[in-house]
Amino acid sequence: MEKIGIGLLGYGTVGSGVGKLLKANAEDISLATGRPVELRRVLELPGFSSPDLDPALVTHDFEDIVGDPEIDVVIELIGGTGAARDFQLRALRAGKHVVTANKQLLGQHGAELLETAEQNGVHLRFEASSVGAVPIIKVLRESLVAAEVKTIFGIVNGTTNYMLSAMTETGADYADVLAEAQRLGYAETDPTDDVTGKDAAAKMAIMSSIAFHSRVNLADVAHEGITKVTAVDIAHGRRLGLVCKLLGVARLVDGAMNVRVYPAFIPVSHPLAGVSGAYNAVFLESAAFDKIMLYGPGAGSVPTASAVIGDVISVVNTAKGSFTHNCLCYKDRPFYPSDDVVSRFFLRIRVADRPGVLARVAAVFGEEGVNIQSMVQDGGGDAADLVFLLHPAREARFFAALERLLALDEVQGEPGVIRVEE
Amino acid sequence: MEKIGIGLLGYGTVGSGVGKLLKANAEDISLATGRPVELRRVLELPGFSSPDLDPALVTHDFEDIVGDPEIDVVIELIGGTGAARDFQLRALRAGKHVVTANKQLLGQHGAELLETAEQNGVHLRFEASSVGAVPIIKVLRESLVAAEVKTIFGIVNGTTNYMLSAMTETGADYADVLAEAQRLGYAETDPTDDVTGKDAAAKMAIMSSIAFHSRVNLADVAHEGITKVTAVDIAHGRRLGLVCKLLGVARLVDGAMNVRVYPAFIPVSHPLAGVSGAYNAVFLESAAFDKIMLYGPGAGSVPTASAVIGDVISVVNTAKGSFTHNCLCYKDRPFYPSDDVVSRFFLRIRVADRPGVLARVAAVFGEEGVNIQSMVQDGGGDAADLVFLLHPAREARFFAALERLLALDEVQGEPGVIRVEE
Numbered sequence: 001m002e003k004i005g006i007g008l009l010g011y012g013t014v015g016s017g018v019g020k021l022l023k024a025n026a027e028d029i030s031l032a033t034g035r036p037v038e039l040r041r042v043l044e045l046p047g048f049s050s051p052d053l054d055p056a057l058v059t060h061d062f063e064d065i066v067g068d069p070e071i072d073v074v075i076e077l078i079g080g081t082g083a084a085r086d087f088q089l090r091a092l093r094a095g096k097h098v099v100t101a102n103k104q105l106l107g108q109h110g111a112e113l114l115e116t117a118e119q120n121g122v123h124l125r126f127e128a129s130s131v132g133a134v135p136i137i138k139v140l141r142e143s144l145v146a147a148e149v150k151t152i153f154g155i156v157n158g159t160t161n162y163m164l165s166a167m168t169e170t171g172a173d174y175a176d177v178l179a180e181a182q183r184l185g186y187a188e189t190d191p192t193d194d195v196t197g198k199d200a201a202a203k204m205a206i207m208s209s210i211a212f213h214s215r216v217n218l219a220d221v222a223h224e225g226i227t228k229v230t231a232v233d234i235a236h237g238r239r240l241g242l243v244c245k246l247l248g249v250a251r252l253v254d255g256a257m258n259v260r261v262y263p264a265f266i267p268v269s270h271p272l273a274g275v276s277g278a279y280n281a282v283f284l285e286s287a288a289f290d291k292i293m294l295y296g297p298g299a300g301s302v303p304t305a306s307a308v309i310g311d312v313i314s315v316v317n318t319a320k321g322s323f324t325h326n327c328l329c330y331k332d333r334p335f336y337p338s339d340d341v342v343s344r345f346f347l348r349i350r351v352a353d354r355p356g357v358l359a360r361v362a363a364v365f366g367e368e369g370v371n372i373q374s375m376v377q378d379g380g381g382d383a384a385d386l387v388f389l390l391h392p393a394r395e396a397r398f399f400a401a402l403e404r405l406l407a408l409d410e411v412q413g414e415p416g417v418i419r420v421e422e
Numbered sequence: 423m424e425k426i427g428i429g430l431l432g433y434g435t436v437g438s439g440v441g442k443l444l445k446a447n448a449e450d451i452s453l454a455t456g457r458p459v460e461l462r463r464v465l466e467l468p469g470f471s472s473p474d475l476d477p478a479l480v481t482h483d484f485e486d487i488v489g490d491p492e493i494d495v496v497i498e499l500i501g502g503t504g505a506a507r508d509f510q511l512r513a514l515r516a517g518k519h520v521v522t523a524n525k526q527l528l529g530q531h532g533a534e535l536l537e538t539a540e541q542n543g544v545h546l547r548f549e550a551s552s553v554g555a556v557p558i559i560k561v562l563r564e565s566l567v568a569a570e571v572k573t574i575f576g577i578v579n580g581t582t583n584y585m586l587s588a589m590t591e592t593g594a595d596y597a598d599v600l601a602e603a604q605r606l607g608y609a610e611t612d613p614t615d616d617v618t619g620k621d622a623a624a625k626m627a628i629m630s631s632i633a634f635h636s637r638v639n640l641a642d643v644a645h646e647g648i649t650k651v652t653a654v655d656i657a658h659g660r661r662l663g664l665v666c667k668l669l670g671v672a673r674l675v676d677g678a679m680n681v682r683v684y685p686a687f688i689p690v691s692h693p694l695a696g697v698s699g700a701y702n703a704v705f706l707e708s709a710a711f712d713k714i715m716l717y718g719p720g721a722g723s724v725p726t727a728s729a730v731i732g733d734v735i736s737v738v739n740t741a742k743g744s745f746t747h748n749c750l751c752y753k754d755r756p757f758y759p760s761d762d763v764v765s766r767f768f769l770r771i772r773v774a775d776r777p778g779v780l781a782r783v784a785a786v787f788g789e790e791g792v793n794i795q796s797m798v799q800d801g802g803g804d805a806a807d808l809v810f811l812l813h814p815a816r817e818a819r820f821f822a823a824l825e826r827l828l829a830l831d832e833v834q835g836e837p838g839v840i841r842v843e844e
Contacts (some may be wrong), residue, residue: 012795021568021710025568025569025570028567028568028570028635029568031635031750031752032750033566074652078840124641126794127565132568132711132713133710133711133712135561135564135565135566138560138561138565139557139560140559142557142560142732142733142735142736142739143549143560143729143736144557144728144730144732145450145454145735146443146447146450146451146454146728146731146735147447147555147728147732148447148450149729154596160559176799193587209461213450213453216648223604249446269696269716271696274691274693274696281715286554287552287724288443288724288725288727288728289555289718289719289724289725289728290555290718290719290725291714291718291719292555292556292716292717292718292719293715293717293718294704294714294715294716294717295693295714295715295716295717296713296714296715297711297712297713297714298711302709302710303710303711303712304565305578306568306569306711307565308710309568309569310564310565310567310568310569311568313564314564314565317564317740318739318740330453330454341484345809
């Protein structure tokens with residue numbers, strides 16, 4: 001049987017996991033695909049070196065990989081949107097399948113890459129880009145392709161989930177929890193992509209493109225991170241039976257797409273409330289199957305590598321030249337404006353404790369057509385926290401009310417603004 | 423583009439769902455596969471008739487389907503192990519792909535059917551046979567094929583899950599809940615396969631064959647159902663923080679397989695404890711990805727039909743003649759005896775309230791090497807319930823102790839015996 005030749009770009013956390021799994025599971029892969037697998041070359045970037053890697057495999061020149069006719073599949077794990085993009089395009093044009101975990105590249109240049117794969121009759125697979133070891137891309141693109149998924153809703157970033165879990169359990173504030181997460185290796189030295197929601201947004205762009213059959217780019221995904229979530233608001237939510245999670249939410253509204261990432265309160269009884277630490281979980285909703293949930297580790301060397309290997313097996317088992325359906329974006333849906341989305345909000349504002357302040361606040365809500373479900377006043381003396389749970393309202397109305405509230409003389413400091421999902 | 427011709431066997435609950443989805447999602451299927459899909463023939467069994475079905479499609483002769491060269495995929499939804507087996511074998515031999523939801527047939531004759539598919543270079547797909555709309559077969563056979571799954575653990579029967587949820591919530595006994603479930607359509611008129619665990623056992627046979635790469639037949643799966651679960655034991659469990667679920671449990675122990683179905687107590691905090699009603703959920707464990715959980719509706723017309731359509735798309739997208747890997751049972755693992763499995767037990771026995779009875783009971787446990795974690799005495803007067811939570815022990819030891827206990831003069835009536843999982 002002809003071997004499957006593999007070229008690996010990058011030998012960091014995930015790359016070394018791939019190397020390890022390829023070796024440990026060589027027999028299973030060979031039995032599953034009918035062909036033995038061979039890691040032929042590993043591209044190491046300048047400044048990196050991997051002492052545990054056979055020096056005969058190492059190259060610093062991409063030509064050694066793209067020019068090797070025995071290499072069928074190129075696994076890109078160097079990340080970023082520069083060299084990685086160039087390497088992926090060249091590999092696809094050379095007729096090689098590409099497997100990647102690069103969510104930012106997919107989120108920003110997915111259309112170009114998928115079209116290039118399509119034109120060259122090869123596969124581009126990216127299971128590891130979305131929810132680590134959880135095979136949500138395969139499920140969406142193969143099992144549920146005709147199921148009209150209407151909603152994707154879940155926890156798709158392990159770092160922020162770990163941090164919010166820690167804030168909830170310990171009552172510590174954002175900065176302290178971040179420092180601790182960095183110390184333990186759950187957050188990177190530069191945590192920007194995670195804490196701003198950009199990482200989650202790229203994943204939501206990829207998943208919603210496939211689920212809705214219409215291109216969603218990273219730039220189309222409005223994202224708020226967890227940087228403004230305070231221990232005070234988490235504690236208030238807890239008293240209301242709510243838990244704070246960073247959610248990715250993609251919805252079809254009247255055939256139009258709204259894809260966002262934001263911190264949200266969910267009831268403690270919600271299945272996502274129990275997803276803690278570095279785990280991810282995603283609900284898919286459809287008229288065809290009501291709801292399906294997939295849960296698993298969101299990152300990590302071996303889980304991510306396991307998703308990469310699954311993709312390698314998948315491309316090898318799907319014959320070259322057969323219908324490749326790399327890009328399932330055969331529809332061209334509009335986007336649904338976030339202003340028009342109907343949402344529930346939790347709002348905490350700090351007010352000077354003067355007579356009539358609550359009446360003035362309530363009047364603003366009334367004039368903007370935002371109804372109050374419950375209000376709790378916390379503290380007293382010079383200033384008090386007013387904590388509102390609001391009824392669902394168009395977001396434009398809520399934000400208009402918020403702007404007017406913040407302009408009131410009595411309102412002080414930063415408000416706490418968190419959506420409430422059910 | 424060449425059409426995909428479909429022949430459908432059976433037009434009952436799932437069959438009519440398939441007809442509906444094929445029509446409603448014709449465009450999506452065509453765009454996903456590159457080929458339009460055409461339902462060419464529906465085999466109705468004697469005694470059935472479907473007024474909403476185009477009479478031109480209906481046939482009562484399987485020859486009209488197997489002999490039609492335009493039919494590429496035969497969907498078998500008549501169930502049972504008689505005609506269904508014959509039809510599947512003939513369709514496969516005629517070079518047609520087969521998609522089915524027939525778990526009993528797969529569980530009993532899977533090897534024969536998969537070998538026949540293999541020999542004829544066609545696919546046999548059975549996603550709908552296992553956990554309804556949840557694509558666990560695809561995930562196991564494609565995404566996780568090289569991930570060395572060690573454990574499958576979950577709720578795989580919706581009827582019994584609904585019944586146990588109802589018993590827990592209402593305190594009602596088995597017979598009353600069964601009658602109510604039948605009235606509401608959650609349990610069939612003949613509920614035997616569900617309540618005895620046979621339905622769950624067939625699903626566990628199918629899933630563990632794929633996960634462990636070694637054939638597991640229905641006959642290899644010891645199954646206890648929920649017929650002996652009492653409201654009294656559920657209430658005792660509840661006081662101990664435990665919830666009763668019918669679990670399918672497949673484990674690799676030293677490379678050998680132990681696959682079973684039994685009612686078990688799990689902690690209320692366990693993610694499976696919150697899975698109620700007709701939902702199913704399955705945990706997969708592996709060193710490669712720690713654990714993954716898939717959750718969704720376990721049955722129902724449209725969810726099951728959605729899984730069937732996913733399989734149709736999958737076979738069409740996998741080129742004929744490419745490596746078909748229908749049977750992934752390329753290993754030949756032994757079975758691990760249940761007697762040697764180490765389990766924890768909940769045990770309730772009714773004893774005459776005489777002096778020294780607890781000492782005699784405790785002596786039996788001690789002599790058999792089964793240690794008591796906690797004991798609660800409930801009731802008094804003539805007789806009392808002794809409720810034990812035991813430490814993990816070899817099952818052979820526990821059952822030896824149980825036999826001796828039941829032989830004691832003081833022990834009366836039926837004991838409550840339920841495993842405890844964590």
